[in-house]
Amino acid sequence: MTLTPDLNQVAANAWPAPAKLNLMLRITGRRANGYHELQTVFQFIDRCDRLWFDVRADGQVRRVNEVVGVAEADDLTVRAALALQRATGCELGADIRCEKNLPMGGGLGGGSSDAATTLVALNQLWNTGLSENELATLALPLGADVPVFVRGRAAWAEGVGEELMPVDLPESWFLVVIPDCHVSTGAVFAHPQLTRNSNPIKLTDFLRGDITNDCLSVVRSEYPPVEMALHWLEHWGGGRLTGTGACVFAVFDDRELALNAHQQLPASWQGFVAQGLNYSPLLAKRDEHR
Ligand SMILES: C[C@@](CO)(OP(=O)(O)O)[C@H](O)COP(=O)(O)OP(=O)(O)OC[C@H]1O[C@@H](n2ccc(N)nc2=O)[C@H](O)[C@@H]1O
Numbered sequence: 001m002t003l004t005p006d007l008n009q010v011a012a013n014a015w016p017a018p019a020k021l022n023l024m025l026r027i028t029g030r031r032a033n034g035y036h037e038l039q040t041v042f043q044f045i046d047r048c049d050r051l052w053f054d055v056r057a058d059g060q061v062r063r064v065n066e067v068v069g070v071a072e073a074d075d076l077t078v079r080a081a082l083a084l085q086r087a088t089g090c091e092l093g094a095d096i097r098c099e100k101n102l103p104m105g106g107g108l109g110g111g112s113s114d115a116a117t118t119l120v121a122l123n124q125l126w127n128t129g130l131s132e133n134e135l136a137t138l139a140l141p142l143g144a145d146v147p148v149f150v151r152g153r154a155a156w157a158e159g160v161g162e163e164l165m166p167v168d169l170p171e172s173w174f175l176v177v178i179p180d181c182h183v184s185t186g187a188v189f190a191h192p193q194l195t196r197n198s199n200p201i202k203l204t205d206f207l208r209g210d211i212t213n214d215c216l217s218v219v220r221s222e223y224p225p226v227e228m229a230l231h232w233l234e235h236w237g238g239g240r241l242t243g244t245g246a247c248v249f250a251v252f253d254d255r256e257l258a259l260n261a262h263q264q265l266p267a268s269w270q271g272f273v274a275q276g277l278n279y280s281p282l283l284a285k286r287d288e289h290r
């Protein structure tokens with residue numbers, strides 16, 4: 001008999017919720033409801049939150065661990081589970097445990113990814129049988145970035161991020177720097193100086209090197225830690241902002257170069273090295289359960 005938990009088993013039962021990077025982001029207009037029309041490119045990275053689900057027979061949905069700064073009722077995992085219950089009439093519930101490895105509000109999409117992983121996992125574990133399209137439709141009201149995580153394919157995106165076209169991109173290495181500040185997505189989109197009228201481009205323009213992020217100039221002027229991180233990354237070929245930030249990243253051809261840059265990160269700064277992924281690890285996990 002062993003008294004230590006079988007850590008391999010714990011890991012095997014975990015459902016991954018990867019981060020994303022926006023490799024470019026253009027704002028091409030504004031809708032009547034105030035939301036902005038975007039063009040963006042999403043790629044996943046191999047840095048993930050991990051979630052565990054225990055099915056409950058009594059229909060209750062509970063988050064069983066503390067997530068600092070997020071009340072249980074507001075947690076996107078709980079909201080996603082309740083949305084799936086409502087849509088399907090499922091009478092089962094779940095205990096949800098979420099290991100947060102991704103910084104919140106950093107433009108890495110951790111909350112959106114947790115929501116998507118919850119939808120995909122519980123659709124399997126509850127046997128609710130929704131198709132990928134149905135899950136993506138359920139995902140959008142939870143957040144503009146949730147559908148891309150449900151579909152699990154790196155994508156060229158338009159609209160508010162819901163019109164998705166899968167793309168295959170180089171799976172480069174990234175050094176992601178986490179500036180010591182939180183950027184409010186709402187505040188960036190409300191900023192009077194934000195560029196809102198970029199001309200639309202095509203995927204081929206992005207592939208030829210148009211990697212503009214229209215949020216960059218507002219974010220770097222309003223948030224000094226982002227400006228400092230971008231300044232430091234100039235030494236490594238220049239930094240880019242993911243989404244509305246605060247995280248910034250530089251691209252490397254191989255892991256060693258990225259690790260070398262990471263080692264030189266100022267001691268008080270946070271960051272990590274990760275690889276770009278065209279397929280979310282969520283897909284492989286889902287397929288184990290089919
Ligand atoms: C712009 C992206 C790119 O990935 O930024 P990140 O949040 O990842 O940094 C996302 O699409 C963000 O989507 P999402 O995360 O769902 O946005 P929310 O926090 O709900 O948006 C907060 C507020 O920003 C404004 N907003 C958001 C998205 C959008 N396309 N136009 C907007 O004008 C709205 O006023 C909204 O109420």
Ligand SMILES: Nc1ncnc2c1ncn2[C@@H]1O[C@H](COP(=O)(O)OP(=O)(O)O)[C@@H](O)[C@H]1O
Nearest residue numbers: 074075076104105106107108109110111112114
């Ligand atoms: N499970 C969750 N993980 C992270 N954030 C969550 C979660 N549930 C709700 N949120 C809320 O969503 C916000 C956005 O989180 P996140 O997706 O990590 O950032 P971003 O949209 O900048 O990429 C957080 O500030 C938090 O208030």
